[in-house]
Amino acid sequence: MGVVLFGIALPPVQGFDTGSRLLATGGITQIEGAAGGGLVPWAVLSGYGQKDEWGGDLFVTYARTDDYALGAAGVSVAFGNRVEFSLSTQLLDIDDLADDLGLPDDTLRQEIVGVKARLLGDLIYGVVPQFSAGLQYKHNADFDVPALTGARDDDDIDFYLNASRLWLSGIYGYPVLVNVGLRFSRANQLGLLGFGGDKDGSRDTLFEASAGILLRRDLLLGYEYRQKPDNLSFAAEDDWQDAFLAWFPNKYLSLTGAWIDLGSVAGKSGQDGFYFSVEGTY
Amino acid sequence: MRSSMLPCTPLPVLLLVVACAATPGPGGRSLYEDLGGQPGVERLVTATVRLAHSDKRISFLFEKMNDAELIRQLQDQICYLSGGPCEYKGRSMSEAHSGMDINEAEFDAFVERLTDAMVGTGIPHSARNRLLSLLAPMREEIIHQ
Numbered sequence: 001m002g003v004v005l006f007g008i009a010l011p012p013v014q015g016f017d018t019g020s021r022l023l024a025t026g027g028i029t030q031i032e033g034a035a036g037g038g039l040v041p042w043a044v045l046s047g048y049g050q051k052d053e054w055g056g057d058l059f060v061t062y063a064r065t066d067d068y069a070l071g072a073a074g075v076s077v078a079f080g081n082r083v084e085f086s087l088s089t090q091l092l093d094i095d096d097l098a099d100d101l102g103l104p105d106d107t108l109r110q111e112i113v114g115v116k117a118r119l120l121g122d123l124i125y126g127v128v129p130q131f132s133a134g135l136q137y138k139h140n141a142d143f144d145v146p147a148l149t150g151a152r153d154d155d156d157i158d159f160y161l162n163a164s165r166l167w168l169s170g171i172y173g174y175p176v177l178v179n180v181g182l183r184f185s186r187a188n189q190l191g192l193l194g195f196g197g198d199k200d201g202s203r204d205t206l207f208e209a210s211a212g213i214l215l216r217r218d219l220l221l222g223y224e225y226r227q228k229p230d231n232l233s234f235a236a237e238d239d240w241q242d243a244f245l246a247w248f249p250n251k252y253l254s255l256t257g258a259w260i261d262l263g264s265v266a267g268k269s270g271q272d273g274f275y276f277s278v279e280g281t282y
Numbered sequence: 283m284r285s286s287m288l289p290c291t292p293l294p295v296l297l298l299v300v301a302c303a304a305t306p307g308p309g310g311r312s313l314y315e316d317l318g319g320q321p322g323v324e325r326l327v328t329a330t331v332r333l334a335h336s337d338k339r340i341s342f343l344f345e346k347m348n349d350a351e352l353i354r355q356l357q358d359q360i361c362y363l364s365g366g367p368c369e370y371k372g373r374s375m376s377e378a379h380s381g382m383d384i385n386e387a388e389f390d391a392f393v394e395r396l397t398d399a400m401v402g403t404g405i406p407h408s409a410r411n412r413l414l415s416l417l418a419p420m421r422e423e424i425i426h427q
Contacts, residue, residue, distance in 0.1 A: 020387035169415035173408025
């Protein structure tokens, strides 16, 4: 079935099948490569693979705030609606900051390897929401700047636990998605500023949550909140939030636009801006 | 959110109907009315069965069925669930699917075709989801029987 939005008609994609799970139930890909919203992982696994099927996705994300630009890209594969593996890379442009402070690098890069497993429950069916646990191994590839700011390590692992539920009847028949999670992390600005710091070297327990409503079968409007650690004395790190609109024209593609509010980042306050993500699903 | 979904899950169809049917929509209309009443439900069920036959993931499950009988049963059931003036006299969900060994993927494929049929017959988004939320608790009595 073709899809029409703003007068643009997209033909159905023929020739190969995604998994059987329902449209939009793989979420999009969060900035660290896991299936989720934009900033926060959800308990769902990437792609549309049901039990005995597999799937996954490719994503590219670009985010821009007043003083920074972040690009991220990655790939994931999930098996049997049970376990998801992901690889992604992030590149943060810190040109303004580097000019101000005379820093040795004007970009910061890191690689992330992620694993997530569905523990129990289901996003939609049965009485138990879907629970998943995951980890993200991150390696900062440009550690000179983070070291100058007081970061302790150039790699570390984030652990997280989350639960997601989609209530089909939702609000007057508009399905409602709720996701809550805990992350155990010592990553400074996702790890782009290294791990641990002069102020706090150990992992914090951080709260993450998302809520969304399916305005149409293919259109998810949502909000996310992500608590952040605050390990570096040179600059306070703020919690993040975003409001997003994700469009799923078919089971092979999603496009997401978001407004993001990152607060103060490395001493530059008021970092809000936009986020755009394209994702191909298989 | 909708706590009324929870008690429905393990109960047989009849009780499920009592517990869940006829949740009124925004305008206080029954779901049955929002589905277009008897002609709307008939169009929907006919389209669903047609799409199920054309979907290679699930068509084999419908090959040996009598379409007219299947359409009548589905029609009664959806009419009943949605608060319409019908009785569902068919077998229980687990009896009706006994021996078919429907798996999770096939169940989702059927939901997808049902949704396509609802879109195709002009049933609005909110009514589609209200119907799906009445059918979703039956999944445990349909798969792996």
